[in-house]
Amino acid sequence: MGDSKKRRRKEASGEELPFKKQLKADSAIMETLKQLSASSSSVGETLTVQELKLPFQCREVADLSLSSVQSNIESLILKIAHSILSGQGFSFEVPSRSAANQLYVPQLDRIVLKDKSSQRPFANISTVRKSAITARILQLIHQLCIKGIHVTKRDLFYTDVKLFQDQIQSDAVLDDVSCMLGCTRSSLNVVAAEKGVVVGRLIFSDNGDMIDCTKMGMGGKAIPPNIDRVGDMQSDALFILLVEKDAAYMRLAEDRFYNRFPCIIVTAKGQPDVSTRLFLRKMKTELKLPVLALVDSDPYGLKILSVYGCGSKNMSYDSANLTTPDIKWLGVRPSDLDKYKIPEQCRLPMTEQDIKTGKDLLEEDFVKKNPGWVEELTLMVKTKQKAEIQALSTFGFQYLSEVYLPLKLQQKDWL
Amino acid sequence: MGDSKKRRRKEASGEELPFKKQLKADSAIMETLKQLSASSSSVGETLTVQELKLPFQCREVADLSLSSVQSNIESLILKIAHSILSGQGFSFEVPSRSAANQLYVPQLDRIVLKDKSSQRPFANISTVRKSAITARILQLIHQLCIKGIHVTKRDLFYTDVKLFQDQIQSDAVLDDVSCMLGCTRSSLNVVAAEKGVVVGRLIFSDNGDMIDCTKMGMGGKAIPPNIDRVGDMQSDALFILLVEKDAAYMRLAEDRFYNRFPCIIVTAKGQPDVSTRLFLRKMKTELKLPVLALVDSDPYGLKILSVYGCGSKNMSYDSANLTTPDIKWLGVRPSDLDKYKIPEQCRLPMTEQDIKTGKDLLEEDFVKKNPGWVEELTLMVKTKQKAEIQALSTFGFQYLSEVYLPLKLQQKDWL
Incomplete structure (x- = not known):
């Protein structure tokens, strides 16, 4: 492989990657992240039902x-x-x-x-x-x-x-x-069956074994199904990156994105399962880190985000333990499609069902309370276009880790 | 939890577990496994296409x-x-x-x-x-x-x-x-996307990080998607236990079955993916361990076994690298249903499609060459009954790890 590196030519495309010129030095982006992290850890404890004095039990x-x-x-x-x-x-x-x-x-x-x-x-x-x-x-x-x-x-x-x-x-x-x-x-x-994986700047104990997630290669550590045997979380990360899909997770794990910008990368590979939701909440609570989400730009991406954030209706009795408050929607957002000039052929037309799901989401309280989300979702339903995280590969396989995410972080471009 | 253990009563059901009395001491079973392991490692190199002098290229x-x-x-x-x-x-x-x-x-x-x-x-x-x-x-x-x-x-x-x-x-x-x-x-x-997990008596390197799979808690280690960065495999296991489903894997991981009988436990959580197949082959080749498979007693269980063993038709050009020869069918086999007195209500009737798949399998060369498999599959198609590994839970949640598997190993009951 050293061989092939020597043969590497000046990559013509390297300089022409859209928006790459806007990227500041990593140290400048790190300052932004430190502010985000500080503001997240200073937030007081979340309210409990008892403190709220709701008009009902x-x-x-x-x-x-x-x-x-x-x-x-x-x-x-x-x-x-x-x-x-x-x-x-x-x-x-x-x-x-x-x-x-x-x-x-x-x-x-x-x-x-x-x-x-x-x-x-x-x-x-x-x-x-x-x-x-x-x-x-x-x-x-x-x-x-x-x-x-x-x-x-x-x-x-x-x-x-x-x-x-x-x-x-x-x-x-x-x-x-x-x-x-x-x-x-x-x-x-x-x-529940285990599905999620975690990699990056996190050390924790699983059933008595200490796990260092910076030393888990590209595969990462499978998230344990029994959260009660997970403990002793330690981290020097500045944020948690919650990723919807496996492919994006792999890109970031291979590029060791967590070493460039200290973070913990976690994915449930699609629909959030109970183990991953419990694990995310535990990380957020114990480490007091902000959570940034990277999901597909379609109604299901937002829905997945909402399950992590506000819980599923089926298990609402357990929402206090299963949900992670204050997850930021980092990308891929409907407005990113034009902003990052995603080519037309990488966008997909929304089906009737997609559009209906989008419109239903607009009626949900947890979307309504965030004007930024309403705006993005309205744009999606209007343009009738969706896109996967993978659509960014159109600018090169490493565009996600080398340009898109760093620029998002630099510009504090989350909602 | 120590608390709850103190309160443990003499479990009435413990003594009555079917076939528990037939179990010998673990040390006796270990002797059986050592023979299995020795016979497996003494087998010469597998034949290559060149050596065979086939009548075609x-x-x-x-x-x-x-x-x-x-x-x-x-x-x-x-x-x-x-x-x-x-x-x-x-x-x-x-x-x-x-x-x-x-x-x-x-x-x-x-x-x-x-x-x-x-x-x-x-x-x-x-x-x-x-x-x-x-x-x-x-x-x-x-x-x-x-x-x-x-x-x-x-x-x-x-x-x-x-x-x-x-x-x-x-x-x-x-x-x-x-x-x-x-x-x-x-x-x-x-x-391919990673799906598999591994736990037990295995140490290997993933992208330069040394992974000790006895220290992976209950969650296990996610199998890396890129086999070329996996190496340095070491193990004191006597066999590899290939498990079809997540739930059975979890039971064995929590009970640390690999400490009672030194083994490596691996699962692709359903359909075998390329990463898990490559990983299994690498373990088998480098560690020279016998592979025992625990799958559902239905045509798909056998089909999964055959994909690990003989390859999928779609990637036949790569069968030399993707397949693991000589996998033994440990269970759950159609004959086990009666032998272990699985109650009628835990058996499921096979659908028309199931029966067709079973009959098609009987025509496949890789089934035909193993008379034991033909016999089992014929029995399945005849009785029109199938059962999941989980059906063993009917005798208690730990019946799989405490009675069924040890007895299977003791009796060398694999085909």
Whole structure:
């Protein structure tokens, strides 16, 4: 390879890369980043639901220790036994997770669950199955607490296929049980499949092993599925770069972008999974670093950003633990397409479905509260054009790491 | 968590786990594994196409250095320039990758490409576009060689969307170019997205960083996309456990199965990707360890096993580098369903498509050469039942790591 480097010619295209001339020295860009980082760490603690004094009650869950989860289950079952012995039969009180019971709270910048709940009596033909499933899930979680092991939702389903019939049913009751016990799903020791990877200026412990993410080559470190065994985070990074796609992540990892501008690079390779969301939140909370997001310029890019930022509706009861507040939209933004002169053939026409999704997003509170985002999304829907992060490769494979991102950082061009 | 362990009661189910009584001491099982490992490392080098003296010519590619790839491209283009200057126009000679040109060679135990090739002249309306694309891909690969960087197929597509129109077109020509230059796709520095993870008794270097896979917690190490930067493999493992699914991988990683029976655990989380296939082959070749596969008991489980073992038809020109010979089918096998008394409700009926895929597999040479596999697959098609690895959770979440796998190893129950 040294050989091929010697043969490197003066690259004709090097000087002509659009906007490359606008780039200042890295040291100047670093100053910008230090300001960003300082402003991010000086921000006080995020508000809690209690401090807000909302006009309604909110249901939120917390991380509980295994032994607390175990006691909570035991108390619940004792109460039920008393109820049966006193001739009342039994019923579970289950918090409602329906859309009508969800609310976006601007002060918190996330979706929360209100306190409506419903009864799930055993002695009722319409709820007997669900209450049996609930009891079984409680029993299985109790076993997990005793053994101190983690399993996936799929494992849980397979312990009693005859009763659950379909994984959708055991999954839904699992979320119910989280709500009922007032704890996060990770506290139940039920974990999602791991998908995310992390690389860059971060050291942390995974199940007792110390991991140095600057020494993880190009592949990076797989993000562990069980956040409760992650700890001791240390970093000299100035920001976290959240990347939607694998390909962009690889470019940045190979170019060791984190050594040019100290940062931590993380991706869930598409849709954010629970493990990556928990990991991102933990980094943000413990290291107090600003988070900059690099996503495709399409409605799904923004949607992914919103799941990291405000949570998914399905798990709104756990939004306090799963969301990372104040994520900045760095790129690729609809206005970048013209600004960076992305050629027409690298832009794709939006489908009807894309446009509908875009318009729906414009109605969402978490988009509306950020005028910059509204403006960008309106532009996208108007031009009916989308583009992937990879579209930047049209100016050369390393345009992303060598020009686009440094210039974005230099110009503080995030929303 | 220590707390919860203290509260652990004598587990009633522990003694009743099916087949647990048949388990011998771990030391006895280790003896079995040492024999397996010894027999695997004493096997001589695999045959090459040259040694076989086949009745036809075979086209195979090799790992070439970046500078060799660069010279090969330059010679090819020089030849074309001469052809144009002498008034002949130009044409690429492109090896055929069609099914008719592929063959399964039992002695090699993999699919190879025969030497048929076709002309792709520029001055012909039916091939002008493809020859233009070929020239452009050659130029882009040449750039990658000069810069010494890796990109994805998607990046490659985006450098000239106008010409390629569709990623399928640039991907197909990329494979053509591999064949034409006689080198592997990884030698072209075009990598696939990374998907696989590895954990256990393995130390290797990734892009210069030393990675100890016993110290990767539960998450494991992401398998690097660029195999040419992987090296220095060391291991005291007795075998490699190739796992189809994420959930089973997690169970084994959390239980640190590799410390009970020294092994390396690897998964591509479903369909095998090129990076994981290359990584598995490298482990097998350098460490001379036997490979045992744990896949779902369905036609796709066997198909996945066959892709690792014999290659995919699409990349048959590269089968020598991508395949890992002599993978043993450990489980979950169709005969295990009855043998391990998997309850009826944890078995799933096969769909029409499943049955068709199963029957098609029975016609494939790489299945036919292993009578044990034929027997198992015939049983599957006959009973019309399939099951996931997770079905074992029906006996408890840790049944896989505590009973099923140890017993399989003890009984040398692989095919």
